[in-house]
Amino acid sequence: MNLSTAAAIVWASATSLLRVVHAGNCYKEGVPFHQVNWKYCQEISDTLHMYYTPLNDTIMLGLHATEGVTGWSSLAPAGNGGMKGASQIVVRKDEATDEWIAEDRYSMEYQMPSMDEKQDVQLLFAQQDEDTGETAWGVVIPQNSCDEPYDYAIEDRNTFMLWALGNSHPFSFHGADRGQFTANLMGPPPTTIDLDSYDSVDLLMPNVPVVRGEKNLDPMNPFICSYFDMNVMGEEMGFTEEDKVHMVGYEPVITEGNSQFIHHLTLFTCEGYSTIENGQAGTTQLDDSNLEHQTVIPACTNMPPGCSNMVAAWAIGADSPAFPEDVGFPIG
Numbered sequence: 198m199n200l201s202t203a204a205a206i207v208w209a210s211a212t213s214l215l216r217v218v219h220a221g222n223c224y225k226e227g228v229p230f231h232q233v234n235w236k237y238c239q240e241i242s243d244t245l246h247m248y249y250t251p252l253n254d255t256i257m258l259g260l261h262a263t264e265g266v267t268g269w270s271s272l273a274p275a276g277n278g279g280m281k282g283a284s285q286i287v288v289r290k291d292e293a294t295d296e297w298i299a300e301d302r303y304s305m306e307y308q309m310p311s312m313d314e315k316q317d318v319q320l321l322f323a324q325q326d327e328d329t330g331e332t333a334w335g336v337v338i339p340q341n342s343c344d345e346p347y348d349y350a351i352e353d354r355n356t357f358m359l360w361a362l363g364n365s366h367p368f369s370f371h372g373a374d375r376g377q378f379t380a381n382l383m384g385p386p387p388t389t390i391d392l393d394s395y396d397s398v399d400l401l402m403p404n405v406p407v408v409r410g411e412k413n414l415d416p417m418n419p420f421i422c423s424y425f426d427m428n429v430m431g432e433e434m435g436f437t438e439e440d441k442v443h444m445v446g447y448e449p450v451i452t453e454g455n456s457q458f459i460h461h462l463t464l465f466t467c468e469g470y471s472t473i474e475n476g477q478a479g480t481t482q483l484d485d486s487n488l489e490h491q492t493v494i495p496a497c498t499n500m501p502p503g504c505s506n507m508v509a510a511w512a513i514g515a516d517s518p519a520f521p522e523d524v525g526f527p528i529g
Contacts, residue, residue: 223246257337262330268362332474340383361376424490
């Protein structure tokens with residue numbers, strides 16, 4: 198089997214996964230959130246946590262950044278996981294009064310979120326250390342503001358959320374300091390999965406130039422593909438094509454300084470061509486006689502012929518996916 202992708206790391210195992218919750222980092226000494234008032238804590242990153250408590254018809258929602266924030270910050274329920282259609286809660290200092298304020302905003306296009314005429318957010322507290330950038334705030338929002346399409350009703354289910362950090366208190370573009378995660382604001386946070394004890398392999402794009410507009414492609418959106426031979430990678434991990442292992446998670450591998458060039462990664466298996474003959478579906482085996490491990494296709498708007506089965510995808514702001522503990526993608 199061949200794989201075609203950009204750069205990623207995948208974990209493979211034939212056993213189940215250990216599931217852990219990082220609650221210990223949430224309520225340690227010095228954190229301005231206490232579990233007696235803030236029932237749940239969800240780790241967004243090593244330096245960013247969300248706190249929340251569902252009440253009768255409202256929700257207490259908070260954000261804590263341990264360092265590096267010098268301006269506004271926000272959380273946003275997002276219907277499809279993107280900025281377009283999201284309902285932003287922005288907390289910042291008012292430039293006229295130097296007082297902390299909370300704003301109810303929304304975005305119907307990929308542009309600066311607009312102020313909602315119906316302000317449904319109430320600020321509980323906000324603080325920011327001018328030296329370290331540690332920032333924390335809490336707000337109260339209704340579970341259902343009856344303000345669609347500008348606010349989402351918060352329901353007992355997982356939904357996409359966005360976070361963003363600004364470098365000034367006047368509301369402005371967030372730059373690269375933003376991301377996406379999933380949460381259920383009516384229940385406990387999802388558990389995370391410890392993959393450190395499992396075998397992993399890097400699928401690294403060879404050292405290739407990123408050239409805009411190569412071979413008449415979109416000048417702002419170049420695509421590059423590379424093949425990876427499972428037999429070669431199996432030697433690194435100790436399995437052969439006769440063995441079956443399971444991919445149970447993956448994450449991007451981005452060399453420092455290259456993040457500005459990465460928008461998304463996709464991983465496909467190259468198993469051949471789908472065919473229909475005499476009304477019967479079949480597969481024609483991929484001719485890989487001219488392919489070698491890490492062969493590069495510099496102009497690759499579409500996946501190469503025969504590589505049509507997507508098994509993984511990642512884009513800017515996404516989590517590093519780990520499959521549920523009883524799920525794995527078979528390889529081999």
